[in-house]
Amino acid sequence: MIAFRGFRKQFGTHVAVADLTLEIGRGETLALLGPNGSGKTTSLKAAAGLITPTAGEVLLGEPGRSAHAPSARQAVSYLPQRVTFPDTLTGRDVIEFYRRLRGSPASRTDEVLRVASLNGAAGRAVGTYSGGMTQRLGLAVAVLPNAPVFLLDEPTAALDPDGLAAFYSTVERHAAEGRTVLFTSHQLGDVERLADRFAVLVAGRLVALLTQRELHDSLAQRGLMRVRAAGHLEDAVGRLRSIAPDSHLEADEIVVPGPPSLRPAALEALRDAGVEIRGLTAEEGRLDRFYRELVGDSA
Amino acid sequence: MTAVSTIHAIALCARQELVLAYRSRWTQTFAVAFAVLALAVAVSGYVLSGGSGVQDFSRTAASLVQLVILLVPLTALLLGVLTLASDRGNAELLFSQPVSRAAILLGRVLGLYQALISAQAIGFGAAGLVIYSQAGEDGVTGFLVVIAAAFVLTGVCLGLAAVIAAGNIGRRRSRALAVALVVWLVLVVLADLAALGAASLLRSGAASRLLITAAIVNPVGAVRTAALLLIDGTAAFGSASLALLRFSGGPLRAGLLLAASLVLWLVLPFWAASRRLSRADI
Numbered sequence: 001m002i003a004f005r006g007f008r009k010q011f012g013t014h015v016a017v018a019d020l021t022l023e024i025g026r027g028e029t030l031a032l033l034g035p036n037g038s039g040k041t042t043s044l045k046a047a048a049g050l051i052t053p054t055a056g057e058v059l060l061g062e063p064g065r066s067a068h069a070p071s072a073r074q075a076v077s078y079l080p081q082r083v084t085f086p087d088t089l090t091g092r093d094v095i096e097f098y099r100r101l102r103g104s105p106a107s108r109t110d111e112v113l114r115v116a117s118l119n120g121a122a123g124r125a126v127g128t129y130s131g132g133m134t135q136r137l138g139l140a141v142a143v144l145p146n147a148p149v150f151l152l153d154e155p156t157a158a159l160d161p162d163g164l165a166a167f168y169s170t171v172e173r174h175a176a177e178g179r180t181v182l183f184t185s186h187q188l189g190d191v192e193r194l195a196d197r198f199a200v201l202v203a204g205r206l207v208a209l210l211t212q213r214e215l216h217d218s219l220a221q222r223g224l225m226r227v228r229a230a231g232h233l234e235d236a237v238g239r240l241r242s243i244a245p246d247s248h249l250e251a252d253e254i255v256v257p258g259p260p261s262l263r264p265a266a267l268e269a270l271r272d273a274g275v276e277i278r279g280l281t282a283e284e285g286r287l288d289r290f291y292r293e294l295v296g297d298s299a
Numbered sequence: 300m301t302a303v304s305t306i307h308a309i310a311l312c313a314r315q316e317l318v319l320a321y322r323s324r325w326t327q328t329f330a331v332a333f334a335v336l337a338l339a340v341a342v343s344g345y346v347l348s349g350g351s352g353v354q355d356f357s358r359t360a361a362s363l364v365q366l367v368i369l370l371v372p373l374t375a376l377l378l379g380v381l382t383l384a385s386d387r388g389n390a391e392l393l394f395s396q397p398v399s400r401a402a403i404l405l406g407r408v409l410g411l412y413q414a415l416i417s418a419q420a421i422g423f424g425a426a427g428l429v430i431y432s433q434a435g436e437d438g439v440t441g442f443l444v445v446i447a448a449a450f451v452l453t454g455v456c457l458g459l460a461a462v463i464a465a466g467n468i469g470r471r472r473s474r475a476l477a478v479a480l481v482v483w484l485v486l487v488v489l490a491d492l493a494a495l496g497a498a499s500l501l502r503s504g505a506a507s508r509l510l511i512t513a514a515i516v517n518p519v520g521a522v523r524t525a526a527l528l529l530i531d532g533t534a535a536f537g538s539a540s541l542a543l544l545r546f547s548g549g550p551l552r553a554g555l556l557l558a559a560s561l562v563l564w565l566v567l568p569f570w571a572a573s574r575r576l577s578r579a580d581i
Contacts, residue, residue, distance in 0.1 A: 084388035
């Protein structure tokens with residue numbers, strides 16, 4: 001549905017995105033992560049036809065057509081990072097304009113205004129809206145055309161908890177209907193909840209591309225168990241290394257890195273080594289730490 | 300999901316821009332200011348010549364040409380740039396729609412054009428009603444010519460504003476406004492001064508050719524000359540306009556030359572703006 005093929009974008013001498021090759025299939029939700037200035041927005045804008053690649057191409061739909069062609073954008077709905085509307089238009093004016101521009105039926109206006117839940121403010125001038133209300137209105141515009149491809153640039157940045165809930169349910173419904181969603185976010189909660197896959201960009205380069213399953217495995221690998229124990233701890237750690245090679249001793253605690261599935265066998269090995277177990281805690285791998293590990297010093 | 304036709308998209312964008320312009324205090328202020336100034340021109344001419352009341356249409360028309368030449372390019376350039384150089388978040392959403400950038404630009408320019416000429420029509424209309432009630436309908440054709448000249452000049456300057464706005468994407472709007480002011484200053488003041496200054500240094504033939512070129516090439520000069528030609532106001536002609544009249548061999552040929560220049564000025568800036576916009580990263 002969306003294909004970046006050797007996509008490169010350069011602004012003067014600054015390379016915003018370097019040779020990005022990435023395909024997002026029908027019905028897939030992919031989160032694009034990375035520190036500020038890593039090329040996330042540039043990539044999304046290229047898919048929305050707003051930016052011309054310096055090299056390579058960005059294709060939309062099946063068969064793929066250049067995202068720069070207006071006809072290809074019929075398949076796309078894009079929500080910019082900081083969406084704005086003319087101050088003197090009302091929320092309803094905005095929806096009506098975009099509804100007509102996309103050729104959507106008249107009944108869609110009230111449907112998407114419900115999605116935006118503007119608390120009766122649809123008839124008020126947009127200039128009086130808060131940042132969150134404007135973002136909700138932008139989301140309403142994005143869901144208007146029922147387009148097969150959804151491009152969302154930091155969609156949850158300005159949303160309150162109610163707006164966030166509305167956003168999650170909207171994206172989940174769209175994904176369940178087989179639409180393709182590509183979004184950027186700094187909220188790792190969005191990624192865990194919504195994404196089937198996630199890609200990490202650092203300084204314009206793709207440094208990681210993982211499925212949700214691979215992410216869980218990676219996080220599991222990054223979990224650890226701390227066992228407070230008494231006895232010949234150094235001998236016990238030595239025996240433990242045949243099961244968990246990175247096990248080590250920290251004061252009176254034995255630290256056992258690895259997935260939860262490893263832990264029963266590790267405890268059994270400690271008991272066999274004659275160690276008295278006085279307490280234990282388990283820490284699961286955290287997405288924020290994993291993310292920092294991937295982006296390194298750029299975060 | 301249905302694709303809308305390009306014509307429909309242009310009409311939608313035009314309608315949207317018209318609504319925005321009508322709600323804009325700038326357009327409303329412009330309509331009121333234009334009416335007040337047009338009336339002031341009608342009254343002041345008579346008062347200054349020792350009379351009292353209001354000038355008739357023919358005298359008012361010749362004076363109004365100067366007002367149009369000064370005010371219309373300024374407002375069309377500034378309001379055009381203010382409108383067409385959108386906020387980034389608005390432009391990103393609008394240009395990601397399945398409509399060509401040229402169609403969106405054309406729609407917006409047409410909507411704004413309609414709003415500005417409506418504001419001018421209100422201004423001229425108010426002045427016209429007062430003049431008609433006080434001085435009768437004598438010379439009304441000249442008055443209509445001035446209105447037409449204002450409409451043409453509005454179109455030309457909106458095209459130039461579109462070029463400036465298309466080159467300003469991703470930059471501050473204040474920069475585009477500054478460029479618009481410079482363009483206005485060049486078209487309305489500096490171009491004529493430069494042509495006259497250069498002509499004074501040249502021999503008669505070359506000076507005439509330079510002045511003729513200046514009268515045709517500068518759209519503001521072309522509108523002024525054409526308007527004065529049509530309302531038979533050659534007495535108010537400057538040296539460039541007189542040189543054009545001599546060179547072309549009569550008012551008809553001079554008029555055709557000026558019309559050709561203005562048609563190009565109406566088409567070329569929009570073409571350049573849509574070309575610039577279609578290549579821009581938004």
